[in-house]
Amino acid sequence: MATISTPGHTATTGIKHSIYWRDTEAVEPGPPLDRDVRCDIGIIGGGYTGLWTAYFLKQADPSLDIHIVEMDYAGAGASGHADGFVTPTIGHSLAGLVHGFGTDRAKTAYAVVGRSMLELDRFCRKHDVDAELETTGYFSVAANDAQIRLLRRDVELAESIGAKNSLRLLDGDEARERIGSPAIHGAFKVGGALLNPHRLARGLARVVRNLGVHIHEQTMATSVTKENGRHVITTPGGRVVADKLVLGTDAYQHQFGGFKHGVKPVWSYAVVTDPLTDEQLSRVHWPEREGFVESRNFIIFGRFTKDNRLLFGGGPAPYFYGRDMSENRHMRRDQATAFLRGALTRYFPEWDDVRIAYSYGGCVGMTRDFVPHVGNTDDGVYHAYGYCGNGIALTHTAGKILRDLILGRDTTYTNLLFVNRKERRFPVEPVSWVGAKGLTALLSLQDRYPNLIRAQLV
Incomplete structure (x- = not known):
């Protein structure tokens, strides 16, 4: 089997600049498209997003002929390099959603995404997908009074959106009984899970194939046109x-x-350590292994992997001019490695001797209003994008939305707040790049001096 890797620089640092998750399950991509095909749904x-949509369409109508084209392998993008937090978060934050759309619509949306979180666990058990899923939930934590x-x-x-009796703000002592970090001054528990995103994507692809969906990996869509009322995806092979x-x-x-x-x-970065020894694990009280997310604009988060590595991620999320997504240029970012090493030491000084084994980045889709957009155009193009780094549960929900839109159903899913709504657009370059730099500076300033800017910015 051939393993998929990304460009790295290991000779001088000893750190692999490739995505850790990809080393947890080898990938042998399926064959590319090599002929012309006619089908009901082309993805x-x-x-x-594509895999869940195909899955739910096949569940609803097994007779549908569905073809997926993927330029690399199923799960190679953001799905496979995510950090593995299964969260109810829609877009950037709960506060932004409530303030932007109101309590009632936010409540409905969070209830639907919460259902997806539960169904992910059931899906893995039903189909024997070993996604290393741990239903531990995670903590939203504060590292200073402003974050409290x-x-x-x-x-x-x-x-206000229905989470009564389930959330309790823990003070510093109580929080440190759950995660023994001197940096944590308060916390509350959020329902959710941790998993291996790469293994989930590969397992989902196997399930979808078994349902009769055709997945053409290593198949780049070079153009999309419309001929005689049908959509035509042109690839090098057909x-x-x-x-x-x-x-x-x-x-x-x-x-x-x-x-x-x-x-x-925008680019999101993470570091992953060597597996911790039993002696190293004993230094910090972390009995239930929940992940945590620090409450700030540029979040910092930490979690264990199945093999007892520490994964730390977050921090500044740069946007590179011209929507540059080149892994050759941006997979390795020494500033991000140093920032996350510092965050790890701040949270767990007892582990300052633990070696960083991986440091890497990957792109996530951000929309201008910081919520995803799911919908369809008048000429039969269906879409879902802009999960803002919180897509593991949301994509499951998006698959149901797209199923119902494609099948012409009017349901709770098709009436969610982020479905077929008018969206704000990003400006052209260089205005877009300048705007991103300015917003990043402002959000970073608020993170550093929270009492200086108290307004909700995003």
């Missing part, structure tokens, strides 16, 4: 002619006509 993108205020606000907002077209490409969505200014790819 571009073999990540969670943010936690209180989020608890109140969560209660064409897919489909009655309906799904674009499930998230951070790559800007490469398709009509979506260029709807989504922006």
Whole structure:
């Protein structure tokens, strides 16, 4: 079997600049498309969005003929390099959603995504997908007094959308009984899970194939046109002619006509350590292994992997001019490695001798209003993108939305707040790049001096 790797620089640092998850399960990509095909549904993108859409369509109507084209292998993009937090978060934050759309609509959306979180666990058990899923939930934590205020606000907002009796703000001593970090001054528990995103994507692809969906890996869509009322996906090896077209490409969505200014790819970075020894594990009290997320604009998060490595991620999320997504140029970012090494030491000084084994980045899709967009155009193009780094549960929900839109159903899913709504567009370059730099500076300033800017910025 051939393993898929990304460009790395290991000679001088000893750190692998490739995505850790990819080393947990080898990948042998399936064959590319080598002929013309005619089908009911053509899907571009073999990540969670495309795979869940195909899965739910096949569940609803097994007779549908569905073809997926994927330029690399199923799960190679954001789906496979995510950090493995299964969260109810929609877009950037609960506060932004409630303030932007109101309590009632936010409540409905969070209830639906919460259902997806539960169904992910059931899916893995039903289909024997070993995604290393741990239903531990995670903690939203505060590292200073200003962040304590943010936690209180989020608890109140969560209660307003129906999370009564389930959230309790822990003080510093109580929080450190759950995660023994001197940096944690308060916390509350959030329902959710931790998993291996790469193994989930590969397992989902196997299930979808077994349902009769055709997945053409190593197949680049070079153009998308419409001929005689049907959508035509042209690839180097053949064409897919489909009655309906799904674009499930998230951070790559800007490469398709009509979506260029709807989504922006920003880079998210993570570091992963060597596996901790029993002696190293004994230094910190962390009995239930929950993950945690620090309450700030540029979040910092930490978690264990199945083999007892520490994964730390987050921090500044750069956008590179011209929507540059080159792994050759940006997979390795020494500033991100240093920042996350510092965060790890701040949270767990007892582990300052633990070696960083991996440091890497990958793109996530951000929209200008910081919520995802799911919907369809008048000419039968269906889409879902802009999960803002919180897509593991949301893509499951998006698959149901796209199923219902494609089948012409009017359901709770098709009426969610982020379905077929008018979106704000990003400006052209260089204005887009300048704006991203300015917003990053402002959000970083608020993270560093939270009492200076108290307004909700995003």
